Amino acid sequence: MKKAAQTSTADSGQAEGVKTRTRRRTAAAVARPAQRGTTVAATIYRDLRNEIVSLRRKPGEPVAEKVIAQDYGVSRTPVREAVLRLADEGLIEIFPQSGTFVSRIPLGALPEAIAIRKALEEATVRYAAKRATRSQIAKLRANLELQREMEAAQNFEGFHQADETFHALLAETAGYPGFWNLTQQVKVQVDRYRLLTLPVLGRVPDVIAEHSVIIEAIANNDPEAAAKAIDLHLDYLQVTIADAQKANPLYFTAPSEDEAEPV
Structure with a gap:
């Protein structure tokens, strides 16, 4: 009975989330009529992707293509195009006999994604520490203040958006903005998991403190200290996977036999 009650509550929350998004998109459609062709498909793709990555659309939640088409005032063709792109990225799952759903977070894929990100960002901060100008360091510190406001x-x-901007600024300071494009x-999938960790008591202040250490290492032109600081910062993503999965079991898929278990 308890499990059934929890499921009912979750379903109600998902339904309310769908209603809220529908009201927002309907209002937006009135204010700004949808453009036709590939442009509207790109818009729907961008909006759906943002909703999924930000967890406004929860893992496992149904995706109603007909409703989305009505919201944007278009046929289902551009909606289907957007959905297929998101399926290619692993953010949507399509089951021919069951429907279309926001994919659950693949637990076994997270460690590798985090390792790749660490390698890219370590190189980024090393270059940034060698090349940073005073104005670039000022931008990083201004962004840190924005994080504190959030x-x-x-x-x-x-806060997540300010954090994203911070890491983009690191790549800009390094002189290789493409590093951040690759990281993104x-x-x-790491972003979806990471958003589950932000409400954990004390995590956001810790992130800000870790960012501050990275900035000071760059300001001191110390590549080794900057690399060490970014590694420590990103290590948190690795060590808390199991905790996030236990707290939100329905949001994750178990790793397959050939995938590594999270450490």
Whole structure:
């Protein structure tokens, strides 16, 4: 009975989330009519992707293509195009006899994605520590203040966006903004998992403190210290996978036999 009650509560929460998104998109459609052709498909793809990565669409939640098409005032063709792109990225699963759903977070894929991200970002901060200008360091410190503002407001999604900007600025400071583009491609599933960790008591202040150490190492032109700081910062993602999975078991898929268990 308890399990059934929990399921009912979860279903109600998902239904309310769907209603809220529908109201928002309907209002947006009235204010800004959808453009036709590939542009609207790209818009739907971007919006759906943002909703999935930000967890506004929960793992396992149904994706109703007909409703989305109605929200945007278009046929189902551009919606289907967007859904197929998201399926290719592993963010949506399509079951011919059952429906279309937001994919669950693949537990076994997270360690490798985190390892790739660490390698890319370690190289990034090493270059940044060698090349940073005073104005670039000022931008990093200004972004850190924005993170503190998001923390004070308890705005976790806003904090996540400020965090993303911080890492993009690191790549810009390094002189290789493409490093961040590559990182974004490999970390999409990590982002969904990471958002589950932000409400953990004390995590956001810790992130800000870790970012501060990275900035100071770069400001001191110390590549080794910067690399060590970014490694320590990203290690948290690895060691808390199991905790996040235990707290949100329905959001994750178990690793297959040929995938490594999270450490």
